[in-house]
Amino acid sequence: NAGVTQTPKFQVLKTGQSMTLQCAQDMNHNSMYWYRQDPGMGLRLIYYSASEGTTDKGEVPNGYNVSRLNKREFSLRLESAAPSQTSVYFCASSEGGRGEKLFFGSGTQLSVL
């Protein structure tokens, strides 16, 4: 039972480079989320997908794009990385209803130099 799988676990980019963070869940969940975690700021929502075929902006969407490829997969793309995007990124999934817990991946440590 893999749960939520994120790749890669670590990545170093140069300013201006692009990359895609991959996320897949095997729990048949409807909703998926991308968060970033920064010291002193907790986790902040970047984008979410309430169901397959839909995506919406969260609290900090600037500089990111997402794709809900199918029910299992939800990717996050940085088109032109900036040092301010240095962070730990978490993907999560849930059934999507009220009270449903979120299941988190193990995170991606991204450094932009």
Next chain:
Amino acid sequence: AQTVTQSQPEMSVQEAETVTLSCTYDTSESDYYLFWYKQPPSRQMILVIRQEAYKQQNATENRFSVNFQKAAKSFSLKISDSQLGDAAMYFCAHQSGYGKLTFGQGTILTVHP
């Protein structure tokens, strides 16, 4: 928009003692859920406890319990008989539509032997 505030960046407790972590939130909703998540050094996000706003009774999970004061918008976490394995970052979170979580800034808990 919902906001969640954890005013204690760091807390410490002696093994076997009790500690309380504070959390306040702001929301215009009447029906919502509140969560406490634990993040050990492994970075994995682990659900500790969940509270539905409509339920008067405070949630409990073994050594973990909450003091939910709806009118005051306060949601504190009490850890009894603290163990070394309780050392972690603790996040309070409010859940709104489609399962989205808004997190507080986090509290680092140190447990002294």
